[in-house]
Amino acid sequence: MxxxxxxxxxxxxxxxxxxxxxxxxxxxxxxxxxxxxxxxxxxxxxxxxxxxxxxxxxxxxxxxxxxxxxxxxxxxxxxxxxxxxxxxxxxxxxxxxxxxxxxxxxxxxxxxxxxxxxxxxxxxxxxxxxxxxxxxxxxxxxxxxxxxxxxxxxxxxxxxxxxxxxLKYIDGETLKQVLIDQSILTDEQDIEKMIKLNELLIKMVSQHQISEEVASVRALIDACDLMTIMPFERAIERALVSKLETDREKEAIRQLFELI
Ligand SMILES: Nc1ncnc2c1ncn2[C@@H]1O[C@H](COP(=O)(O)OP(=O)(O)O)[C@@H](O)[C@H]1O
Ligand SMILES: [Mg+2]
Known part of the structure; x- marks a missing residue:
């Protein structure tokens, strides 16, 4: 289908x-x-x-x-x-x-x-x-x-x-449904974590701390998939953080880990 x-x-x-x-x-x-x-x-x-x-x-x-x-x-x-x-x-x-x-x-x-x-x-x-x-x-x-x-x-x-x-990036319940449908991650708590992270990322985008593409749905699906084989922080590191160009952006995202 x-x-x-x-x-x-x-x-x-x-x-x-x-x-x-x-x-x-x-x-x-x-x-x-x-x-x-x-x-x-x-x-x-x-x-x-x-x-x-x-x-x-x-x-x-x-x-x-x-x-x-x-x-x-x-x-x-x-x-x-x-x-x-x-x-x-x-x-x-x-x-x-x-x-x-x-x-x-x-x-x-x-x-x-x-x-x-x-x-x-x-x-x-x-x-x-x-x-x-x-x-x-x-x-x-x-x-x-x-x-x-x-x-x-x-x-x-x-x-x-x-x-x-x-088109804009989806979030909240819509994003949750997409992550459930399209990632291999099944743990609901883990998916909730990703939704929470996304909310914080969107806030940072609106404050121009990071570029909009960081919260790409594609990257979030990747991060969820990785969470089936590694812990949350490393999954985010590999799917989102390591791809960024500037240390400023990288640090900004790593600081979110403590909030989640
Ligand atoms: N609103 C959405 N509904 C369902 N899937 C989405 C949505 N946004 C992104 N995706 C998923 O994210 C990934 C990237 O989407 P894609 O259509 O390739 O984006 P684009 O062409 O804008 O770069 C795909 O796996 C797609 O299924
Ligand atoms: Mg495309």
Whole structure:
């Protein structure tokens, strides 16, 4: 069964699904580990649509979006064939295209998608001159990590083509449910400890003592998993503290141990 994206704000989830259903391009904004990929998978699932993903990185090029030519032997004869990339496949199959970390891409690559993302839903593939018209059901969800190293402000013409939803880290009861569902830790008291730690971390984030990503749900799931093989403090050390860059942040978190 598919793991559900959870949020106290059910309207946020409903809106996300309905916006995509309406045929709008949806931009999910939020720091790493806020559940953007999870939510996108849930949206595709609830629309019974297949999902193709592209992960943007600095070396994302037109080929990784649209496809490439290769040589295949068909009936003993070597022929040049074109292998469709995720964008073309999603268009032809009426699937959902998930563009992850869209603000990591080099600015010159994404304009290829402009005509795909607007009302035209159409593209002339420069590699084989095929005119591709998106089938019904084709929709686009993109994700963006704001302020993350290596990201750039998104091109305005591109942002303009999206409707956006901001995701924040879950906490309290919602987080508890997610940790119960997705970590292998079963001890309720241990899970409570993690919820308590998270509360304190959030407070520190709001006081700018640590960066927001420290309280990533992904890291908290890791910490819970580690607690099945080591004590709380070491689990936190390995899953959260050791990954931090500054000693100031590390010390700030270690001081919380006594409070928990
Ligand atoms: N609101 C949420 N509901 C359910 N799972 C969540 C939620 N937020 C984060 N997670 C879990 O945390 C991990 C990271 O989520 P992911 O979707 O990969 O985050 P992102 O794409 O924003 O970096 C996954 O295991 C995911 O299931
Ligand atoms: Mg993701």
């Amino acid at each position: 598919m793991i559900k994206y959870q949020n106290r704000d059910q309207q946020l989830i409903d809106d996300a699904i309905n916006i995509v259903k309406l045929g709008k391009n949806l931009l999910l904004k939020g720091p790493t580990g806020t559940g953007k990929t999870r939510l996108s998978e849930n949206i595709s699932d609830s629309l019974s649509a297949k999902q193709y993903s592209v992960n943007c990185s600095v070396d994302l090029d037109a080929e990784s979006l649209l496809g490439f030519k290769t040589i295949e032997t068909i009936d003993g004869v070597q022929q040049i064939v074109f292998i469709d990339g995720p964008v073309i496949k999603a268009m032809k199959e009426g699937a959902i295209l998930y563009i992850d970390e869209i603000n990591m891409a080099k600015p010159e690559v994404l304009p290829i998608l402009n005509s795909v993302l607007d009302y035209r839903r159409k593209l002339t593939n420069p590699f084989n001159n095929e005119v591709v018209i998106a089938q019904k059901g084709f929709n686009v969800i993109a994700a963006i990590n704001e302020g993350y190293v290596g990201t750039m402000p998104m091109n305005e013409a591109l942002v303009n083509r999206f409707v956006a939803i901001e």
